[in-house]
Amino acid sequence: MLRRIKGVTLRERERSTDIRRELEVSDINEKVKEIRMREEGHPANVAMESIVPGRRPRGRAKKRCRDKVEEDMGHFGMRPEKALKRETWRRKTRAADPARRDQQPPPAWPGYKRRFHKAGNVLQTSLVFTSGPSCSYSRRPHAQNNERHVTRIRPEEMPLDDDAGEDDEDETVSGDTPPPTKKVKKAKDQPSRVWKKEDIGHTPLPEYNHPVPDFLLKPYEFFLQMLTMEILEDIVYQTNLYARQKDVSTAFSLDIQDLMVFLGIILYMGVVHIPSLDDYWAVNTRIPQVTDYMSAKRFKQLRSTIHFNNNDYAKASTDRFYKIRPLFTGITKQFLRVKETPHQSVDEVMVAYKGTMAGNLRQYIANKPDKFGYKLFCHASIDGFIHDVQMYQGQTTFSSHPVDLNEEEEEQLLSNRIVIVLAKTIKDPANSAIYADNYFTSIQLVEFLKDKLQCRYVGTARPNRIGNPPLMSRKEMEKTTTPRGKHDYVSCNGVLAMCWKDNKPVTILSFDAGVLPLSKAKRWDKESKKKVDIPCPAVIKENNGKMGGIDKSDMLTHLYKSPMKARPYYLRLFGYILDLCTTNAWILYKRDSKALSEKPMPLKNFRLEISVFARGYKTRPARCLRDTPESFVRPKKGQKSHRPADNLRYDYSKFHCPVFVKQRMTCKYCSTHKEMHRSRWVCKVCQVALCHSETRNCFEEFHIPPASNSPSTSTSSNNE
Structure with a gap:
C-alpha cells in the first residue's frame, strides 16, 4: 500500500x-x-x-x-x-x-501522584489519587514462593522517603537514548520545466563504416585479441600460486600449454553437450576430441585449482568480486579498444547461478530467462558487441569500477549512475545515442547526458519519472474508447516526452528521434481476426530497432554455453567470460568479412576452430621408436616376466634397441624384492623392461656378458 x-x-x-x-x-x-x-x-x-507456581516441562523452553x-x-x-x-x-x-x-x-495524569519507599526489606509503592484513598502494593523480595502482599494505606498516614521528590527526574541509563536515525538526503528543488506541444528534430547520426582490413584473420587470432596471452599468463601464475598456498609440497604445476588445452576442451564441450562430465571419458560415450588431449583427473584438477587473483589480499579488499576482478578488467580493456557503433544500448545481463556460495551477490529478476544469477550491467553496439561490463555488488558497485563519479553524479539515482558510468567509457559521446529500458530512464538522466556529455538518449520510462508533463493520463489511455495508435507528446528544451497506446500505454523520453514521420505497425485485431496497421511514431520505431544489442549478445552466448558447474562461485563468471570473448570475436570477424565481401562462417564452426587450435597448442615430441612392439606380450599382474636366454641376450648380431612403452614395468636387471625400480623402456629383442635414464643405465649393463663385466676383465682392457 x-x-x-x-x-x-x-x-x-x-x-x-x-x-x-x-x-x-x-x-x-x-x-x-x-x-x-x-x-x-x-x-x-x-x-x-x-x-504461576509449578515446574516447566522438559525440553526447549517455550x-x-x-x-x-x-x-x-x-x-x-x-x-x-x-x-x-x-x-x-x-x-x-x-x-x-x-x-x-x-x-x-x-x-502526567491529572490527580495522580507516585510515591515509593522502603520499609525494612519491603518495597512499598503507593498510587495516590486525589479523588479517594490510594492503594499501596508491597513486594517482599525474600518472601517464600515470591508471594505478593497488598497493603491499604491512607494518604495522610503514608511515610515519604527523602528521595521521593526525585522520582520525576530522568535517570541516565545506557541505552535509554533512541538509536540515531539514518540521514536522509534533502531533495533539491526541482527545476521548473516549460512543456510545449511541439516535436523535436535532430540531425541523424552518421552510419557506421567498418575499416577494411588487409586480410582476414584466423578465428583463434580474433579470440586472442579478446583473451590475450598476458591474461592467460597471469592465470597460470595465479593458479600455481594458489596451489602452493594450499600445499607447499604439492607436485601440481600449470603451464600455458596445459591451460590452452583446458580452454579448448571447455569450448568444445559447449558445442557437444553430454549429460555428465564423466561421460566424456566413459567407455561407452567416450569423446576422442576430449580424451585424447587430457585425462579426466587432470581436467578436474585444473578446474578446481584455477585461480585469477591472490587470496592473501582478499580480506583487505572491499570488492566482492575480488577473486575474478583481474579477468574482467583485462577483457573490458580489450573490448573498449574496438570501435563502437553510433547507436549503443544499455541493459542488464544475468549470469545463471543458483548456488549459495556467493551470498547475496546472487540476484533474482523474474522476467529474465535465467532468473537467479549474477547481475551485470553492460553497454553494447547495435550488432551485439559488448564494450564495457559493470558487476553489481551493492554499495561497492561503483567503487570497484575504474570510472570515478563526482559529487553531482553521486546524488543521482542508482539506475542513473549506472548509465553515467557506462556512458563515460564511450569514445565519442557527442556522436552516439544510448537506448535503454524503463529501469534506467528518467528525466534527470536525459538532461544530465544532454548537458554534461552532449550524448543523445532514447528510452521507455515509468510515468512517475518523466517530470510530470501535461500528457494524457494512463487511465484515459487504457480506456477502450481510446484507439490503438493514439499518441500524445510534449517537449521541453529539446527533450521529448510521449505517451503512445499499443497493447498497453507506453511512455518514452527522447533526446534523439521525434514523433514525425509517422509509420505503420502491424498489430493483431481480435474483432477482424487479422493484422491491421496502426500509427507508429518515429521514436518508437527507432527504439524498437536499436535497443536489442545486449539481448542479441545474450542470445549468442546462450547458444553454446560453456559447462562450468563447480563449487567455486566465480567459475560461472569464468565460463561466461569464455563465451563472451568467443561471441565478441565472432562479431568482429563478421565485420571484417563484410568489409572484405566474404561469407562468414557460423558461430558454431568459429568456436570449433578456436577449440581445435587451443587443443593442439601443446607441442608434442616426435614419436620415433616409441611404439610398443607388436610381438611384445605384457606379463599379467602378479606374474614374473620371462627371462631371455643368454644366447639371445648377448647376441650382438641382433639390433638390441630401447623401445618406449606407455605403462611402466619392473626393471629386470636392478630390481630386487626389497627395492623395486620401474621403467618405460623395453628391449626390442629381449622383450624385458630395463632402466634407461641419466642416473641409471641398466640397458647397457644387461647386455654385457658376465666375463666382460667382471672387474679383472675391465682392468685388463683399460691397461691395454
Missing part, C-alpha cells in the same frame, strides 16, 4: 524502511512493541504481577509473554522500576511513529 501511495514499484529497489521514513509511517513490529510496553507500564500491571516483554524492555533500554515514572516511560516507549518521535511527552 505504501509503495502504491508513493508510486514506487519493486523493480526500483527502494527499501521499505526508506519509504516508511519518508512517509512518516511506523513499522508494524515497532508498533506492537509499543503497545506491549504501554500495557506493561500500566500501574496495575506493575503492581499486580503474578507468577517463549512466554513475560519473556517477550523483557526483550522489548531491552530494546527500549528500560527497567521495570521506571514504569512508575510515567513521563519517562512514555517518552522512551513511544518511539515507533517518526512523526511524534521528537515530541515532548504529554503531562
Whole structure:
C-alpha cells in the first residue's frame, strides 16, 4: 500500500524502511512493541504481577509473554522500576511513529501522584489519587514462593522517603537514548520545466563504416585479441600460486600449454553437450576430441585449482568480486579498444547461478530467462558487441569500477549512475545515442547526458519519472474508447516526452528521434481476426530497432554455453567470460568479412576452430621408436616376466634397441624384492623392461656378458 501511495514499484529497489521514513509511517513490529510496553507500564500491571507456581516441562523452553516483554524492555533500554515514572516511560516507549518521535511527552495524569519507599526489606509503592484513598502494593523480595502482599494505606498516614521528590527526574541509563536515525538526503528543488506541444528534430547520426582490413584473420587470432596471452599468463601464475598456498609440497604445476588445452576442451564441450562430465571419458560415450588431449583427473584438477587473483589480499579488499576482478578488467580493456557503433544500448545481463556460495551477490529478476544469477550491467553496439561490463555488488558497485563519479553524479539515482558510468567509457559521446529500458530512464538522466556529455538518449520510462508533463493520463489511455495508435507528446528544451497506446500505454523520453514521420505497425485485431496497421511514431520505431544489442549478445552466448558447474562461485563468471570473448570475436570477424565481401562462417564452426587450435597448442615430441612392439606380450599382474636366454641376450648380431612403452614395468636387471625400480623402456629383442635414464643405465649393463663385466676383465682392457 505504501509503495502504491508513493508510486514506487519493486523493480526500483527502494527499501521499505526508506519509504516508511519518508512517509512518516511506523513499522508494524515497532508498533506492537509499543503497545506491549504501554500495557506493561500500566500501574496495575506493575503492581499486580503474578507468577504461576509449578515446574516447566522438559525440553526447549517455550517463549512466554513475560519473556517477550523483557526483550522489548531491552530494546527500549528500560527497567521495570521506571514504569512508575510515567513521563519517562512514555517518552522512551513511544518511539515507533517518526512523526511524534521528537515530541515532548504529554503531562502526567491529572490527580495522580507516585510515591515509593522502603520499609525494612519491603518495597512499598503507593498510587495516590486525589479523588479517594490510594492503594499501596508491597513486594517482599525474600518472601517464600515470591508471594505478593497488598497493603491499604491512607494518604495522610503514608511515610515519604527523602528521595521521593526525585522520582520525576530522568535517570541516565545506557541505552535509554533512541538509536540515531539514518540521514536522509534533502531533495533539491526541482527545476521548473516549460512543456510545449511541439516535436523535436535532430540531425541523424552518421552510419557506421567498418575499416577494411588487409586480410582476414584466423578465428583463434580474433579470440586472442579478446583473451590475450598476458591474461592467460597471469592465470597460470595465479593458479600455481594458489596451489602452493594450499600445499607447499604439492607436485601440481600449470603451464600455458596445459591451460590452452583446458580452454579448448571447455569450448568444445559447449558445442557437444553430454549429460555428465564423466561421460566424456566413459567407455561407452567416450569423446576422442576430449580424451585424447587430457585425462579426466587432470581436467578436474585444473578446474578446481584455477585461480585469477591472490587470496592473501582478499580480506583487505572491499570488492566482492575480488577473486575474478583481474579477468574482467583485462577483457573490458580489450573490448573498449574496438570501435563502437553510433547507436549503443544499455541493459542488464544475468549470469545463471543458483548456488549459495556467493551470498547475496546472487540476484533474482523474474522476467529474465535465467532468473537467479549474477547481475551485470553492460553497454553494447547495435550488432551485439559488448564494450564495457559493470558487476553489481551493492554499495561497492561503483567503487570497484575504474570510472570515478563526482559529487553531482553521486546524488543521482542508482539506475542513473549506472548509465553515467557506462556512458563515460564511450569514445565519442557527442556522436552516439544510448537506448535503454524503463529501469534506467528518467528525466534527470536525459538532461544530465544532454548537458554534461552532449550524448543523445532514447528510452521507455515509468510515468512517475518523466517530470510530470501535461500528457494524457494512463487511465484515459487504457480506456477502450481510446484507439490503438493514439499518441500524445510534449517537449521541453529539446527533450521529448510521449505517451503512445499499443497493447498497453507506453511512455518514452527522447533526446534523439521525434514523433514525425509517422509509420505503420502491424498489430493483431481480435474483432477482424487479422493484422491491421496502426500509427507508429518515429521514436518508437527507432527504439524498437536499436535497443536489442545486449539481448542479441545474450542470445549468442546462450547458444553454446560453456559447462562450468563447480563449487567455486566465480567459475560461472569464468565460463561466461569464455563465451563472451568467443561471441565478441565472432562479431568482429563478421565485420571484417563484410568489409572484405566474404561469407562468414557460423558461430558454431568459429568456436570449433578456436577449440581445435587451443587443443593442439601443446607441442608434442616426435614419436620415433616409441611404439610398443607388436610381438611384445605384457606379463599379467602378479606374474614374473620371462627371462631371455643368454644366447639371445648377448647376441650382438641382433639390433638390441630401447623401445618406449606407455605403462611402466619392473626393471629386470636392478630390481630386487626389497627395492623395486620401474621403467618405460623395453628391449626390442629381449622383450624385458630395463632402466634407461641419466642416473641409471641398466640397458647397457644387461647386455654385457658376465666375463666382460667382471672387474679383472675391465682392468685388463683399460691397461691395454
